Amino acid sequence: MGAGLVGERIAGYQVECELGRGGMAVVYRARDLRLERTVALKLLTPDMVRNDTFRRRFAHEQRAAAALDHPHIVPIFEAGETEGVLYIAMRYVPGLDLRALLDRDGPLPVATAVRIAAQVASALDAAHEHDLVHRDVKPGNVLVARGTDSDHPEHVYLTDFGLTKKSLSLTGLTSVGEFVGTLDYVAPEQIAGRPVDGRCDLYSLACVVYETLAGGPPFQRDDSMELLWAHQYDQPPALSERRPGTPAEMDEVVARALAKVPEDRYDSCLDFVAALRRSARDAEREPKSEADTHPPTQVDRAVGPLPHPPQWARPVFDRRPGR
Numbered sequence: 001m002g003a004g005l006v007g008e009r010i011a012g013y014q015v016e017c018e019l020g021r022g023g024m025a026v027v028y029r030a031r032d033l034r035l036e037r038t039v040a041l042k043l044l045t046p047d048m049v050r051n052d053t054f055r056r057r058f059a060h061e062q063r064a065a066a067a068l069d070h071p072h073i074v075p076i077f078e079a080g081e082t083e084g085v086l087y088i089a090m091r092y093v094p095g096l097d098l099r100a101l102l103d104r105d106g107p108l109p110v111a112t113a114v115r116i117a118a119q120v121a122s123a124l125d126a127a128h129e130h131d132l133v134h135r136d137v138k139p140g141n142v143l144v145a146r147g148t149d150s151d152h153p154e155h156v157y158l159t160d161f162g163l164t165k166k167s168l169s170l171t172g173l174t175s176v177g178e179f180v181g182t183l184d185y186v187a188p189e190q191i192a193g194r195p196v197d198g199r200c201d202l203y204s205l206a207c208v209v210y211e212t213l214a215g216g217p218p219f220q221r222d223d224s225m226e227l228l229w230a231h232q233y234d235q236p237p238a239l240s241e242r243r244p245g246t247p248a249e250m251d252e253v254v255a256r257a258l259a260k261v262p263e264d265r266y267d268s269c270l271d272f273v274a275a276l277r278r279s280a281r282d283a284e285r286e287p288k289s290e291a292d293t294h295p296p297t298q299v300d301r302a303v304g305p306l307p308h309p310p311q312w313a314r315p316v317f318d319r320r321p322g323r
């Protein structure tokens with residue numbers, strides 16, 4: 001795999017150029033020779049193809065993902081296997097992904113962050129209504145295209161539904177410590193191996209929103225085990241610590257979406273974004289002087305008795321003093 005595929009034909013697609021690559025796939029811009037249109041062609045790494053559990057899951061989840069018809073979800077045109085390569089053809093979205101946008105521009109204005117969050121939230125809620133949990137919401141999976149007009153400067157697409165890499169640890173594909181990809185956005189219940197529902201995507205979305213406003217994700221640790229610990233047990237720094245001028249109400253909204261226990265979060269992603277938008281508007285309407293602002297309300301919630309660490313996460317727990 002690699003640049004060698006440019007110019008090749010794969011299952012009726014002519015590969016034109018590489019768009020990007022992640023932990024498990026390379027994405028190309030390609031020409032659909034049958035319909036004569038440009039598509040994004042995602043080719044899964046051979047490691048994935050060799051894993052039978054993954055292949056079964058892939059087929060199942062791509063069917064589920066393809067059933068989603070939503071303006072903020074990248075439509076899947078076709079998914080299949082040819083000559084030992086698993087591929088997904090989907091709409092080509094010109095523009096940058098949010099990862100690249102943040103790397104280029106740094107933290108975004110609140111209004112932009114809220115607009116982007118709202119579009120991702122509507123995509124997630126729609127998926128959750130179909131009992132589909134994304135499990136890998138992160139800036140790299142948010143594609144930002146040009147919008148329709150000045151009221152809608154960007155049109156955002158969520159991608160990689162049904163590529164639930166994080167859940168692969170449960171299928172045995174990855175073993176202790178071999179998480180592929182970033183751990184910056186992963187919910188505590190995913191880390192603990194507890195059953196997940198849409199609220200784990202809400203947590204990840206909150207991490208993404210935090211990053212779009214603060215310039216970095218809520219938890220930053222040198223070591224991935226420390227990072228997993230932090231998601232499970234540490235309180236995230238208030239957004240206002242990282243982005244001075246953030247209203248206390250917004251601190252509370254973000255903290256609630258980042259609650260350790262799913263029940264303590266918002267009921268839906270759109271509820272979260274509505275609260276976020278309200279907190280931004282209220283702050284605009286009643287500008288407070290520094291002296292007026294009271295310290296952020298204590299939002300640390302009791303997380304109840306600490307659950308036992310999952311077996312594979314032991315190294316980090318064992319390394320901590322007194323354990």
Ligand SMILES: Nc1ncnc2c1ncn2[C@@H]1O[C@H](COP(=O)(O)OP(=O)(O)OP(=O)(O)O)[C@@H](O)[C@H]1O
Nearest residue numbers: 020021022023024025027040091092093097140181
């Ligand atoms: N439909 C698309 N249209 C245009 N570009 C795309 C499309 N899908 C993906 N890309 C680009 O390809 C890049 C690589 O995608 P890929 O999903 O393989 O990696 P990732 O999301 O960064 O990491 P991960 O492996 O964890 O999913 C994306 O970040 C994006 O820039």
Ligand SMILES: [Mg+2]
Nearest residue numbers: 022140141160
């Ligand atoms: Mg991706």
